[in-house]
Amino acid sequence: MSGLEELPDDPEAVKMPDADDRVPVRLGVNGRARTLRVRPTQTLLDALREQLRLHGARSGCGVGMCGACTVLLDGRAASGCLTLAALCDGTEVRTVEGLESPSGELSRVQEAFLRHRAFQCSYCTSGFVLALEALLAVDPAPGETAIREAFSGHICRCGSYSRIMGAALEVAGAADRREQA
Amino acid sequence: MLHCRLVRSTAAHARIVAVRTDEAAALPGVVAAVTGADLAARGDMAVLFGPVMLDQPVLAIDVVRYIGEPVVAVLAEDPAVADDAAALVQVDYDHLPAVFDAEEAFGSDTVRLFAEPPERDPSFADVTLRADHERNVCNTFTVVKGDVEAGFRAADLVFDDVFDSPAAGAVPLETHAVVADARGDRLTVWSSTQTPYITRRQLALQFGLPLNRVRVVVPALGGGFGAKAYASVEPIAAALSRVAVAPVRLYLTREEEFVTSTKHAMRVRIRTGVMRDGRIVAREATAYYNAGAYAVISPRKVMFAGYGLNGPYAIPHVRIEAHAVLTNTPPAGAYRGFAINQAAWAYEGQLDMIAERLGLDPVEIRRINLLRDGDAFCTGETLEHLRFHDLLDGVAERIGWDPDEPAHRDGDLVRAKGVSCVIEGTITPSTSTASVRINPDGSIDVLTSSVEMGQGIRPALAATVARRLGVDPALVGVSYVDTDLTPYDQQTTASRSMYSMGTAMGRAADDALDKIRELASDLLEVDPADLEIVGGQVRVAGVEQQGLPLSEVVRRSRVGNVIGEGTLVTAGGLDPFTGQGIGSVHWHQSVGAAEIEVDTATGHVRLLRYTGGVFAGEVIDPVGAEHQCEGCLVFGVGNALMEELVFDQGQLVTGTLADYMVPTLEDMPREHAFELMEDLEHGEVHGLGEPALPPIAPAIANALYRATGVRIRSLPISAEKVLRGLQEQRGSQQLSEAATVGVTT
Numbered sequence: 001m002s003g004l005e006e007l008p009d010d011p012e013a014v015k016m017p018d019a020d021d022r023v024p025v026r027l028g029v030n031g032r033a034r035t036l037r038v039r040p041t042q043t044l045l046d047a048l049r050e051q052l053r054l055h056g057a058r059s060g061c062g063v064g065m066c067g068a069c070t071v072l073l074d075g076r077a078a079s080g081c082l083t084l085a086a087l088c089d090g091t092e093v094r095t096v097e098g099l100e101s102p103s104g105e106l107s108r109v110q111e112a113f114l115r116h117r118a119f120q121c122s123y124c125t126s127g128f129v130l131a132l133e134a135l136l137a138v139d140p141a142p143g144e145t146a147i148r149e150a151f152s153g154h155i156c157r158c159g160s161y162s163r164i165m166g167a168a169l170e171v172a173g174a175a176d177r178r179e180q181a
Numbered sequence: 182m183l184h185c186r187l188v189r190s191t192a193a194h195a196r197i198v199a200v201r202t203d204e205a206a207a208l209p210g211v212v213a214a215v216t217g218a219d220l221a222a223r224g225d226m227a228v229l230f231g232p233v234m235l236d237q238p239v240l241a242i243d244v245v246r247y248i249g250e251p252v253v254a255v256l257a258e259d260p261a262v263a264d265d266a267a268a269l270v271q272v273d274y275d276h277l278p279a280v281f282d283a284e285e286a287f288g289s290d291t292v293r294l295f296a297e298p299p300e301r302d303p304s305f306a307d308v309t310l311r312a313d314h315e316r317n318v319c320n321t322f323t324v325v326k327g328d329v330e331a332g333f334r335a336a337d338l339v340f341d342d343v344f345d346s347p348a349a350g351a352v353p354l355e356t357h358a359v360v361a362d363a364r365g366d367r368l369t370v371w372s373s374t375q376t377p378y379i380t381r382r383q384l385a386l387q388f389g390l391p392l393n394r395v396r397v398v399v400p401a402l403g404g405g406f407g408a409k410a411y412a413s414v415e416p417i418a419a420a421l422s423r424v425a426v427a428p429v430r431l432y433l434t435r436e437e438e439f440v441t442s443t444k445h446a447m448r449v450r451i452r453t454g455v456m457r458d459g460r461i462v463a464r465e466a467t468a469y470y471n472a473g474a475y476a477v478i479s480p481r482k483v484m485f486a487g488y489g490l491n492g493p494y495a496i497p498h499v500r501i502e503a504h505a506v507l508t509n510t511p512p513a514g515a516y517r518g519f520a521i522n523q524a525a526w527a528y529e530g531q532l533d534m535i536a537e538r539l540g541l542d543p544v545e546i547r548r549i550n551l552l553r554d555g556d557a558f559c560t561g562e563t564l565e566h567l568r569f570h571d572l573l574d575g576v577a578e579r580i581g582w583d584p585d586e587p588a589h590r591d592g593d594l595v596r597a598k599g600v601s602c603v604i605e606g607t608i609t610p611s612t613s614t615a616s617v618r619i620n621p622d623g624s625i626d627v628l629t630s631s632v633e634m635g636q637g638i639r640p641a642l643a644a645t646v647a648r649r650l651g652v653d654p655a656l657v658g659v660s661y662v663d664t665d666l667t668p669y670d671q672q673t674t675a676s677r678s679m680y681s682m683g684t685a686m687g688r689a690a691d692d693a694l695d696k697i698r699e700l701a702s703d704l705l706e707v708d709p710a711d712l713e714i715v716g717g718q719v720r721v722a723g724v725e726q727q728g729l730p731l732s733e734v735v736r737r738s739r740v741g742n743v744i745g746e747g748t749l750v751t752a753g754g755l756d757p758f759t760g761q762g763i764g765s766v767h768w769h770q771s772v773g774a775a776e777i778e779v780d781t782a783t784g785h786v787r788l789l790r791y792t793g794g795v796f797a798g799e800v801i802d803p804v805g806a807e808h809q810c811e812g813c814l815v816f817g818v819g820n821a822l823m824e825e826l827v828f829d830q831g832q833l834v835t836g837t838l839a840d841y842m843v844p845t846l847e848d849m850p851r852e853h854a855f856e857l858m859e860d861l862e863h864g865e866v867h868g869l870g871e872p873a874l875p876p877i878a879p880a881i882a883n884a885l886y887r888a889t890g891v892r893i894r895s896l897p898i899s900a901e902k903v904l905r906g907l908q909e910q911r912g913s914q915q916l917s918e919a920a921t922v923g924v925t926t
Contacts, residue, residue, distance in 0.1 A: 039261060042261070050260075059356075060354045061435045061837065062435055063837050065839050117808075120635035120637065120808050120812065121353075121355070121402060121404045123403030148846055148847065151845075152847060153845075155354065155844075156846075157352055157404050157815065158808065159815035159816075160808060160812075161849055164846075
């Protein structure tokens with residue numbers, strides 16, 4: 001990430017910021033250029049929620065195990081709770097709020113989740129949606145195995161897995177070529 | 182707004198010797214560091230709370246009773262500062278003997294959690310207490326039917342087994358969160374509670390306020406599963422808001438969530454007497470539910486356990502005693518399957534051991550004993566509209582049950598099937614009230630205090646009202662909960678909402694229609710008895726004419742809106758010494774069948790297929806019902822194969838989702854199906870939040886038993902336990918072979 005690339009070669013020359021110091025971070029969030037001042041220890045999840053008031057990414061476990069805090073970092077799915085905001089300088093972040101088209105239309109993944117009612121409490125939904133968006137960006141017609149792999153780091157405690165898979169397979173166009181378990 | 186971070190006890194049981202908050206309070210940005218003694222010294226609030234017993238301190242005073250108990254609350258504008266300051270608080274403890282196991286704590290000579298009996302909250306109508314603080318007991322519930330000793334004397338065989346269930350976490354993906362504002366003469370809390378009206382009552386008691394000056398607002402929850410029932414974080418945030426005269430926000434980390442409310446660990450000794458033909462003639466059970474350090478709702482839990490341990494069988498002689506025992510572990514609370522999971526784990530496991538010994542098919546022994554219409558349950562209630570046999574036949578067919586089918590072997594992999602049947606009650610007595618407002622544009626407001634936590638109560642209530650009024654469900658808007666605005670509901674637990682709130686809401690819709698009829702009769706100058714309302718239109722019965730839409734009745738009569746109200750109050754209750762009375766307004770019937778594969782080289786068990794059958798009465802929202810059943814399957818797979826809160830001397834060692842595993846997509850069976858049996862003739866809606874869950878773990882264990890002969894008696898069915906069971910089996914085979922050899926030479 002560009003934040004690290006800018007460090008000088010001589011480690012002695014690096015002035016480590018104090019925990020209370022704020023570090024400027026310039027990043028794109030849902031297509032809009034933003035400048036944040038963050039603590040060195042602050043997570044991207046915290047910065048998005050508390051400073052930018054983007055509540056679509058949620059904290060579920062704080063250790064990268066549940067997937068509720070998933071965001072797209074330069075197009076790839078990442079755990080917001082494990083990503084330091086200070087290291088996101090120069091990156092492009094997309095949250096579930098940024099999936100709508102400029103005219104307010106939901107993405108086809110979001111539409112499919114709604115159509116399939118692929119959620120109960122919906123706390124995990126943005127994570128599943130973004131995981132699938134990230135997969136579709138590199139593989140427009142993924143098979144069931146690839147989708148299961150993409151969802152493997154996501155927990156739906158309410159138990160909507162069947163309908164989540166149904167929505168995902170429909171979007172992937174894979175519903176008619178389900179692989180054998 | 183201030184952020185609260187809690188300093189929690191690092192001692193399992195100790196006297197607090199000193200609390201040093203100076204350094205924390207001096208940190209720039211810190212507003213206050215508050216102790217339990219600070220709250221008590223103010224004299225303007227109660228410092229103990231609890232839904233049944235007033236035993237739980239808002240912040241610990243003098244004594245801590247579990248590792249994780251809130252001791253000091255630090256307030257700061259910036260959550261990061263609150264975190265830093267919390268680390269600076271120092272607490273000195275004088276350690277006391279501690280106890281972690283419920284059976285050990287029961288009547289312990291060395292450890293007593295409470296020197297004096299805590300005060301009781303009189304509000305809970307159906308919880309009669311047999312508490313005994315000298316024995317660490319917060320309630321005991323006994324069920325007696327027939328003469329159990331005579332039953333055992335008559336029995337051909339008596340089986341005597343001990344089964345264990347561990348503590349587990351509900352793990353709602355959203356942890357507990359609350360904002361409290363106690364400024365002025367009112368208290369408002371925005372809370373992730375499943376029990377808004379109970380929480381309101383608890384907070385009113387805490388601050389000596391009339392109910393109408395406490396407002397509890399509940400947005401949609403990120404899951405609940407019981408863990409968010411009854412006040413827990415709210416009394417802390419409210420007390421601190423009063424101290425700081427500012428709104429206070431408190432949300433829990435995952436590790437804090439694990440120690441805020443757990444599933445009860447439970448041990449039960451269960452003796453069952455049977456005849457050689459498979460009839461069960463006697464059952465005696467003694468259960469110890471580990472309540473943790475504070476009673477919360479455990480006194481009620483043992484009542485469910487008392488009749489729950491009877492199981493869905495017609496047993497003439499029964500004696501069951503269930504104790505809720507206090508220990509130095511985090512408080513156990515409500516949890517999906519309320520007390521029944523642990524009971525079914527025991528009696529359904531034992532029943533397959535009985536079947537094997539008698540040479541009976543596990544499905545057949547259940548058919549012989551399952552309750553039928555007209556049978557007397559252990560509570561003395563005569564049961565009707567039972568469909569257990571049909572449900573069992575259904576799952577047996579869907580799983581492809583064949584009594585003579587041997588386990589399938591493929592190298593180390595062995596596959597087999599298992600079944601299980603469960604009876605469960607719903608909370609009785611119970612009260613729900615509801616309002617329906619018909620607006621002049623034809624849209625409908627539905628006011629309810631049932632909490633939406635993903636179970637789909639809002640779409641289900643919208644469907645209920647739309648059907649009654651004959652309008653498009655899209656016209657119906659269902660409220661979230663705000664106790665200032667939405668009418669009383671007892672609580673969103675016990676799979677009660679669709680029955681209790683659903684019935685009240687149907688009555689509210691009918692009441693609105695009665696009022697529409699009255700208004701229309703004035704407008705049309707027709708006797709109200711001559712009017713009928715069909716498809717959202719009022720018309721004169723038997724006359725072909727243009728109907729008058731509901732909206733037009735509201736507009737033309739100039740009443741603003743038409744408000745219908747409905748109430749459901751159910752009656753019942755059981756005697757705590759005999760268990761006789763009315764246990765449940767209706768009984769949930771649930772069966773399950775599992776096919777598993779066990780790797781005998783590793784001990785790993787995988788659930789391949791699962792099918793359940795649940796009596797639903799009437800399904801209001803088919804997609805929501807399907808979701809509830811799959812949700813039960815997630816909990817069942819987790820409980821059966823993965824989930825356990827492991828404590829080491831009271832310290833939780835599985836406090837993150839990296840240590841405490843819950844099922845992902847890959848852990849779920851590739852195939853599952855649930856039958857939701859309806860009976861529209863007797864049309865009573867049964868809640869579906871829990872019934873599908875309790876049969877799952879025993880069905881999996883029974884399948885493993887058929888696959889390998891290994892009987893696991895303590896959950897979860899870990900690979901380690903299975904492997905050990907297989908090794909012991911090989912060991913005893915070798916021993917018996919050696920013994921045989923010894924005899925012949």
